[in-house]
Amino acid sequence: MDFNIRFATAEDCPRILELINELAIYERAPEEVTVTLDHFIDAGFGKNPVWKAYVAEVNNTIVGFALYYTRYSTWKGCRLYLEDFIVTEEFRGKGLGKVLFEKVIEEAKNGNYSGMVWQVLDWNEPAINFYNKYKAHLESGWLNAAFSKEQIKAF
Secondary structure, eight states: OOEEEEEEEEEHHHHHHHHHHHEEEEHTTTHHHOOOOHHHHHHHHHHSOEEEEEEETTTEHHHHHHHHEEEETTTTEEEEEEEEEEEOGGTTSHHHHHHHHHHHHHHHTTTTOOOEEEETTTHHHHHHEEEEEEETOOOOOOOOOOOOHHHHOOO
């Protein structure tokens, strides 16, 4: 299968957002995707971009992406944070995810980051098995905490 891995462009954002929604459905939280397309584009390609992404294309159609940004750890320094990583179901198991993931690892290596971090749901066995092939350290004992926009406004 021929495929292409490249940096995302602003024109890719509608398709990337479709895949974000696909991921949210898979992760049993479709109602959690509240970002607008305009905000998403601005956050990646506006005056102060905060994220970058690689996309995987087959026949000029985006079938996967890996979106990341720099996260600062007071303990470790600058770390590459992999926010979302998906290959659409039809193209899983064909090596695209491996190439896409390794592209992000190379970005972490070339960017001189002190490490690379991401999250995986504890029930997502296919993803856990994928990360175990890389001998990734999967932490336990941490709980995610968050405030919604509404909670912040109400404070």
